[in-house]
Amino acid sequence: MAKNKVKILVIDDDPKISWLLTEGLAGKYDFVSARDGYEGLQLVSTEKPDLILLDIKMPGMTGIEVLEKLNKLEERPDVIMVSGHGETNFVVDSIKLGAAEFINKPFNVEEIDIHINSVLERSQLKKEVRKLKTELRAREDYSNLIGDSAAMQDVKSIVEQVADSELTVLIRGESGTGKEIIARLCHELSSRKNKPFLKVNCAAIPRDLLEAELFGYEKGAFTGAHKNKQGRFELADKGTIFLDEIGDMPMELQSKLLQVLEQQEFVRVGGIQNIHVDVRIICATNRNLEVAIKEQGFRDDLFYRLNEITVFMPPLRDRPEDIPLLVNHFLEKYNSQYEREFSQVSSSTIALLTEFHWPGNVRQLENMIKQAVVRGDEAIIADLIASAGRESSGAGVADTKPLTSVMEPVDSPEQKTYSLKDRIGKTVAEEEKRLIAEVLTKTNWNRRKAAELLEISYRSLLYKIKDYKLNATD
Ligand SMILES: Nc1ncnc2c1ncn2[C@@H]1O[C@H](COP(=O)(O)OP(=O)(O)OP(=O)(O)O)[C@@H](O)[C@H]1O
Ligand SMILES: [Mg+2]
Numbered sequence: 001m002a003k004n005k006v007k008i009l010v011i012d013d014d015p016k017i018s019w020l021l022t023e024g025l026a027g028k029y030d031f032v033s034a035r036d037g038y039e040g041l042q043l044v045s046t047e048k049p050d051l052i053l054l055d056i057k058m059p060g061m062t063g064i065e066v067l068e069k070l071n072k073l074e075e076r077p078d079v080i081m082v083s084g085h086g087e088t089n090f091v092v093d094s095i096k097l098g099a100a101e102f103i104n105k106p107f108n109v110e111e112i113d114i115h116i117n118s119v120l121e122r123s124q125l126k127k128e129v130r131k132l133k134t135e136l137r138a139r140e141d142y143s144n145l146i147g148d149s150a151a152m153q154d155v156k157s158i159v160e161q162v163a164d165s166e167l168t169v170l171i172r173g174e175s176g177t178g179k180e181i182i183a184r185l186c187h188e189l190s191s192r193k194n195k196p197f198l199k200v201n202c203a204a205i206p207r208d209l210l211e212a213e214l215f216g217y218e219k220g221a222f223t224g225a226h227k228n229k230q231g232r233f234e235l236a237d238k239g240t241i242f243l244d245e246i247g248d249m250p251m252e253l254q255s256k257l258l259q260v261l262e263q264q265e266f267v268r269v270g271g272i273q274n275i276h277v278d279v280r281i282i283c284a285t286n287r288n289l290e291v292a293i294k295e296q297g298f299r300d301d302l303f304y305r306l307n308e309i310t311v312f313m314p315p316l317r318d319r320p321e322d323i324p325l326l327v328n329h330f331l332e333k334y335n336s337q338y339e340r341e342f343s344q345v346s347s348s349t350i351a352l353l354t355e356f357h358w359p360g361n362v363r364q365l366e367n368m369i370k371q372a373v374v375r376g377d378e379a380i381i382a383d384l385i386a387s388a389g390r391e392s393s394g395a396g397v398a399d400t401k402p403l404t405s406v407m408e409p410v411d412s413p414e415q416k417t418y419s420l421k422d423r424i425g426k427t428v429a430e431e432e433k434r435l436i437a438e439v440l441t442k443t444n445w446n447r448r449k450a451a452e453l454l455e456i457s458y459r460s461l462l463y464k465i466k467d468y469k470l471n472a473t474d
Contacts (some may be wrong), residue, residue, distance in 0.1 A: 005030045006120060009049035011040035011066065012082065013058045017105075021053070029116070037061030041069055044077070051119060052079045053112075056090050056101075064090060067097045078123045080115055082107075094141055095301040145181050146329045149319035155182070155311060160310045163189035170246075170306045173313025176363030177309060179284040180244065182311055185239040188280055189336030195239030198232050212269050221270020231268065233260060233277050234284035240280045246286030246306065247298060254299045258401050261305050281306075316358040316365065318457045323354050330369035342373045346348065356385050357463050364388070433468040436461070445472050 010018045010033040019031035025031075033045050033094040033120055034040035036058055044052070056063035061080060070076045083090060091102050101117045103112065123398040145156065162169060163186045171179040180199070187197040201278030206215050212221075232241060243249070247259065260266050261281060265274045283306050292298035317323070326445075327345060335342060372380045436454065451461040464470075 006048045006051065006114070006116075007032065007047065008051045008053060009040065009043055009047060009077075010032065010053045011037060011058070011063070012053070012055035017053075017055070017082070020109065021112070025113060025116075028113070031177055034035075037063070037066040040066055044073070049122075051116065052077050054079050056081055056083045056094070064093050064097065067094065067099060071097060077325050079120050081293070082409055092416075123378065130301050144329075145178065145185060147319065147322040147326060149322045151314035151319050152322060155313065159185055159189070159307065160246065164191055166280060167308045168229060168280075168306055169282045169309045169311060171282070171311045173286060174286075174315050175286050176359055176361035177315060178362055179286075179313055180242070182313065183240075183242040183244075183282045183284060187242075187280075190240070190280070191210075192239050192280060192447070196236050197240045197242065198236040199242040199244055200232050201244045203248035203265035207250045207253075210250065210289065211256070215252070215266050215268055216271075216275075217269035218271040221268070225270065228268070233279055234275060235265065236279045238276045238279075240282060243281065243283045244285075245285060246283040247289055248294055251299065254302045256300065258302045258305060261302075299348035303360065315457060316361045317356075317459045317463070320354040320459065323365070324350055325355065326365055327369060330366050331373060334370045334373035338374055340373050340376060342376050342378075345369075345372070345378050346379065349378055352382055352385055355463070356389065357460055359388070432464070433470065436464055437467065439471055440465075440470065440472075 005028070007020075010021060010031060012018060012033070015035070016035075020033065022031045022033075030446060032049060034043050034045055037060060040052070040054070043049070054063045054066055061069075067079060067081070067421055070079065079098075080101040080103060081090070081094040081099045082103055082105060083104045086450045088104075093104055096273045101115050102121065103115055145152075147155075149155075159182060167181075169186055171182050173179055183199075184197060187193060200210075202210060212225075212229070212231065214231050215232055216229050217225050219225055219227050243257075256266060258278075260277070264278060265276050267274055287300050289303050293303060325352065331343060331345070334340070353365070353368075360367075368381050368384050372378055374388065436450070437454050439450045440447070443453065447461055447465070448458055451458040454461065456464075462473055
């Protein structure tokens with residue numbers, strides 16, 4: 001089967017057994033032997049055998065007890081139990097504990113070789129099935145990243161290229177655009193996929209605790225540190241750490257992170273010893289890091305180090321062609337989760353959805369579909385879009401409770417002048433309309449150029465032109 005010889009650990013107090021096997025099968029397998037269960041268990045971790053031949057009756061720890069201990073390991077080699085006369089009553093126990101085969105002494109070498117071969121074949125098969133399953137899981141995850149638009153195809157192709165590398169990936173994009181999906185995908189599609197993926201939200205953990213959370217601490221490092229604790233970097237060893245909202249990481253910690261990136265080493269809080277880890281780092285942020293650097297809120301050297309590969313997640317408003325696919329995906333997801341049969345939305349609702357400007361991106365769309373499915377009412381979508389549209393444009397703030405009712409007595413004669421709709425909403429909208437019209441005139445109604453100057457997306461500009469009923473004759 002393999003080019004490297006299969007390593008077999010023989011745990012038996014009778015030295016004849018190991019001698020017999022080595023004499024007869026040494027050309028075929030590598031043998032390591034232990035005279036009792038304790039030595040055997042030690043050799044399992046140091047020698048990493050592919051298979052164990054385990055005697056049942058031994059002084060000290062019995063074979064059954066050894067098997068029980070082996071079962072506590074995260075992964076253990078297959079075990080063939082070997083029994084002497086009158087020990088067949090242990091067959092059931094061994095099988096319950098997951099032994100692969102059971103053979104009786106005395107045996108001859110050819111006989112045991114047949115058993116070894118059959119167990120190895122089965123375990124090879126099991127390994128292949130496991131591998132296929134993980135690949136399938138990764139592909140399933142990948143297929144959960146919905147979107148066929150050119151922008152999403154670009155994202156997918158970058159992810160495919162960089163996932164299985166050691167490059168640090170920085171994922172940027174507005175809230176709800178799928179940054180976390182990308183981070184998980186980079187892990188799932190890498191050779192680290194069977195190792196931990198740990199997410200740390202740098203914005204959600206108070207700054208004093210973040211260092212201890214990331215790097216761990218030593219007993220006595222601060223009040224309450226009663227024992228040593230590993231941090232996320234240690235726990236993620238050999239795997240991937242996802243530093244979400246990296247833009248919110250305090251400056252002091254940024255230098256420590258830079259050191260991990262450069263040397264894969266750090267010290268725990270209150271510690272002196274360097275701890276070495278092998279961790280791949282993926283980060284995400286919706287903050288503008290270039291601005292943060294200018295404002296001295298983010299280290300430029302860290303930025304360049306994190307920025308080996310940047311994936312920009314396109315906002316949903318820039319890829320309306322993905323909306324029908326996303327809608328179907330979320331319909332399926334929530335119908336199955338809530339056992340509903342709300343299978344389709346009408347083309348007029350799809351039209352509404354593709355027109356909307358999605359400040360909350362895919363997350364907002366997902367929530368709308370979820371509500372429609374749970375309540376079994378498509379009309380909810382139109383209502384939600386209408387109220388979200390009013391909130392974000394400012395023009396409809398009057399529909400929400402006026403601020404004046406909190407600030408002033410209701411009968412205040414000045415109530416009118418505090419109305420958001422009158423005082424701010426309209427002004428902001430009018431100012432926006434005026435500015436867009438000015439830039440459009442300046443660019444001779446070249447919409448792409450205008451969108452660039454206004455620093456908004458092309459799609460969003462089209463939306464606003466329509467919304468403000470602007471045209472070239474204005
Ligand atoms: N392309 C996509 N296909 C399917 N689901 C998506 C896609 N993009 C986002 N989602 C879903 O939208 C929700 C938000 O995605 P995610 O948490 O990855 O966004 P994010 O960019 O990390 O947002 P935030 O910056 O707010 O943390 C999740 O439920 C995710 O499954
Ligand atoms: Mg996120």
